[in-house]
Amino acid sequence: MRMDASPDEIDGVVSRVESHGLKANPIAGAQRTAVGITGNIGVVEPGLFESLPGVLEVIQVSHPYKLVSREFRAENTTFEIGGVEIGGRDLLVVAGPCSVESFEQTLRIAELIKSSGGHLLRGGAFKPRTSPYSFQGLGVEGLKILARVREATGLPVVTEALDIDVLDDVAEYADIVQIGARNMQNYTLLRRAGQCGRPVLLKRGMNATVTELMLAAEYILDQGNEHVILCERGIRTFTDHTRNTLDVAAIPAVKRISHLPIIADPSHAAGQRDKVIPLARASVAVGADGLMVEVHDKPDEALSDGNQALLPDQFIELMEEIRLLASVLNRQVPSQASRQQP
Ligand code: PEP
Ligand code: MN
Numbered sequence: 001m002r003m004d005a006s007p008d009e010i011d012g013v014v015s016r017v018e019s020h021g022l023k024a025n026p027i028a029g030a031q032r033t034a035v036g037i038t039g040n041i042g043v044v045e046p047g048l049f050e051s052l053p054g055v056l057e058v059i060q061v062s063h064p065y066k067l068v069s070r071e072f073r074a075e076n077t078t079f080e081i082g083g084v085e086i087g088g089r090d091l092l093v094v095a096g097p098c099s100v101e102s103f104e105q106t107l108r109i110a111e112l113i114k115s116s117g118g119h120l121l122r123g124g125a126f127k128p129r130t131s132p133y134s135f136q137g138l139g140v141e142g143l144k145i146l147a148r149v150r151e152a153t154g155l156p157v158v159t160e161a162l163d164i165d166v167l168d169d170v171a172e173y174a175d176i177v178q179i180g181a182r183n184m185q186n187y188t189l190l191r192r193a194g195q196c197g198r199p200v201l202l203k204r205g206m207n208a209t210v211t212e213l214m215l216a217a218e219y220i221l222d223q224g225n226e227h228v229i230l231c232e233r234g235i236r237t238f239t240d241h242t243r244n245t246l247d248v249a250a251i252p253a254v255k256r257i258s259h260l261p262i263i264a265d266p267s268h269a270a271g272q273r274d275k276v277i278p279l280a281r282a283s284v285a286v287g288a289d290g291l292m293v294e295v296h297d298k299p300d301e302a303l304s305d306g307n308q309a310l311l312p313d314q315f316i317e318l319m320e321e322i323r324l325l326a327s328v329l330n331r332q333v334p335s336q337a338s339r340q341q342p
Contacts, residue, residue, distance in 0.1 A: 001033045002056040009054025010035065016052060020044075027073050032056070036072040038222065063257070065214040067221035068228075073259045079227050081176065081199060082119035082156045084290070084334050086229060087261035091326050091333050092290030094158055094201075094263070095315060096122035098305035099135060100142035103149070109295055110153045112312050116319045117335060120176070121146070121155040122292060126162035127304060128182050135303040139166075143173035150175075158201055158292075164192050171196040181205050181233055181268070184216045194223025201292075203231040203265065206244055210253050217260060230254060230262040231292060232283070234269025243271025243308070246279050251286045263290035267308045273299070276310055277318050284325050293318065 001010055010026060013035045017024035022044070025036040037044055046058035061071045078087035086092050095113045100106050100123040110121045125142025127135065138145065146157040156175035161167040167189065170177050176199045183189050184205035193200045200220050204213045217228050232251055234244025246269035254262045264283030266276045280291050296302045296309035310318065323333045 001035065001054050003032045005033065005054030005056075009052070013049060013052050013055060016049060020048065025067060025072070029073060030075055034072060036061075036066055038066055063214070064211070065218040068214050068217045068258045068260055070257060070259055075259060077226060077228075077259045077261065079199065084119050086289055087259075089331050090290075091284065091288075091322060091331050092120065092229075092261075092263060093118045093319065093322065093333065094120040094122050094290065094292040095295045095310075097296050097302065098294050098309065099124045099127055099303050100138055100145050100159075101303050103145045105298075106145050106149045107152060108297055110149045110155055112297065112315065113295060114153050114155055116312075116316045117323075117333065118155070118315075118319070119334070121149065121153070121157045122159070122178075122294075123157070124160050124304075126160055126166055126170070128160070128162055128180050129304070140169055143169060147173045161189070161193065161196075164189055167192050167196060171198050174198065176201050176229070179203060184208055184213065187219055190216055190219035191223055194220040194225040196225070199227035199229065200225060201229045201231055201263075203233050204235070204247075204250070206234065206236045208235075210250050210257075213250075213254070214258060217258070228260050229289075230258075230260055231265050232262060232269075232288070233265035233292075242269065242275060244269045246270070246283070248279075248282050248286050251283065251288050255287055261289040263292055264288040265292040267292070267294040267305070267310075271308050273308055273310055273314065276308060277314060277321065280318055281321060281325060284322055284329070284331075291318075291322070 014024040023039040027034045076087045084090045084092045095118040125137050127137035150157050158176035159174045160178040160180050161170040178201040181203045234246045237245040266279035270276050294309045295315045299306040299309040326333050
């Protein structure tokens with residue numbers, strides 16, 4: 001729409017779009033409002049809208065995804081979480097154990113994360129394990145532990161919804177609902193995540209292209225949930241020196257085509273703790289909006305992913321390094337002082 005388009009003119013375009021059986025998605029930007037059209041199969045005739053009052057131009061979106069694209073929204077999507085404005089200048093640090101194992105274990109690690117300046121606590125209550133004989137997570141009991149630890153520390157929590165059966169429980173207890181790599185193309189789950197009323201952390205599938213990641217996020221936005229954080233967590237390649245290959249180039253690639261924030265998870269990419277800090281540095285350097293890392297104070301006793309968990313001192317070191325890097329990159333790691341208390 002033109003910069004001076006009136007609300008009535010915007011409504012007029014919305015009505016015209018709807019009268020053709022299509023969905024109109026008004027997107028208010030800093031300069032002007034765009035009205036995105038979805039629901040069309042094939043090309044929409046530009047002449048249907050070009051001459052309506054207030055219309056500046058009709059742009060054909062060249063990608064299969066729309067709502068997530070910069071063509072629909074030029075400015076970054078930003079929102080507040082844990083005292084951090086994700087998608088803006090701030091860098092978000094999410095940290096915690098792979099799995100919630102007990103109240104004491106989760107609290108100990110959360111206190112360390114809080115005192116070192118981390119913003120969000122992670123921890124799986126429902127675990128996607130390769131083997132059915134491995135620890136599967138504490139389930140709803142784990143969600144309750146996370147909620148108690150949030151109460152005690154003030155750290156908001158992010159945890160995975162493994163399937164649609166548990167999504168409502170996860171959305172009830174968590175501040176952010178995580179969709180794991182194995183579920184990136186679980187379209188029923190994506191739709192339900194789009195309706196859950198919580199921000200969603202969407203992890204890239206280990207075999208997914210960036211286009212497929214965009215389309216997965218599109219499912220969530222299409223349900224009216226714009227609060228999506230993407231996460232690069234490593235992809236399958238032929239190398240065997242790491243568990244997965246962190247696709248650092250995906251971060252600037254996503255930034256170019258999408259307004260959504262993207263963070264990196266170097267822990268699941270590396271699979272070994274000695275490579276987590278170097279990959280975390282690289283992620284921030286290429287423009288990630290934050291990090292998600294696994295931390296454990298007793299990794300030898302961890303019920304999952306102990307090998308990749310940073311030790312407490314390493315997490316403190318990581319936070320110091322990220323703060324230094326942020327200052328060179330004209331970004332910032334918000335400190336505890338600016339965070340809301342419980
Ligand atoms: C996790 O973050 O807990 C996890 C299981 O990661 P991913 O889905 O990326 O494998
Ligand atoms: Mn893990």
